[in-house]
Amino acid sequence: QVQLVQSGAEVKQPGASVKVSCKASGYTFSNYYIHWVRQAPGQGLEWMGIINPSDGSTRYVQKFQGRVTMTRDMSTRTVYMELSRLRSDETAVYYCARDRDIIVVPAGIVVGRNWFDPWGQGTLVTVSS
Amino acid sequence: SYELTQPPSVSVSPGQTAGITCSGDNLGEKYACWFQQKPGQSPLLVIYQDSKRPSGIPERFSGSNSGNTATLTISGTQAMDEADYYCQAWDNNTAVFGGGTKLTVL
Secondary structure: OOEEEEOOOEEEOOOOOEEEEEEEEOOOHHHOOEEEEEEOOOOOEEEEEEEOOOOOOEEEOHHHOOOEEEEEEOOOOEEEEEEOOOOHHHOEEEEEEEEOOOOOOOOOOOOOOOOEEEEOOOEEEEEOO | OOOOEOOOEEEEOOOOOEEEEEEOOOHHHOOEEEEEEOOOOOOEEEEEOOOEOOOOOOOOEEEEEEOOEEEEEEOOOOHHHOEEEEEEEEEOOEEEEOOOEEEEEO
């Protein structure tokens, strides 16, 4: 079955970087976008961006531009999300989620009819001095 | 930026029908979806493209979207449906989530 397994919890100091991994199995890795969504403790969901594993193209939410990098490793079927210059208010669970529907256009990113299904188990990133 | 507004909480008695709303400017012109999240778990897609149910989601979950409001309806609500529910839509190439609604079954 389709499964996304994320890396373990991290504790980082303010100003540091964190890199979270998301290993996919149970489907053709290059055929589905992967999204990253975060959730601060007791708060709602916030979309961070998307990567097309087929060609590595990405789209990030403007507020994260310059601080977030999403990459993929085709050999290990793993997607990574790195967030730099962490702040204490960015303590959150970071989730990866696969697009429900297969990519129609192999290159680039097309959004607007994307549904997040399934999700990884989440990675708690704690930012504290 | 685009905003989706949900009521913070909704209560329903077991076996009754629960309705959770999600409001946004001209939301009916976009596609809406809904996620269920139980404590300590990842979100689960329960409705997509306004009214479609993924496989494995019970038929008691249904959705609609018109005008400025999308609605998640749970018919014959069960204790296991107690959870937080989030709506989501796309605006200007960005995924936007509602603030979430805590559904209490009592």
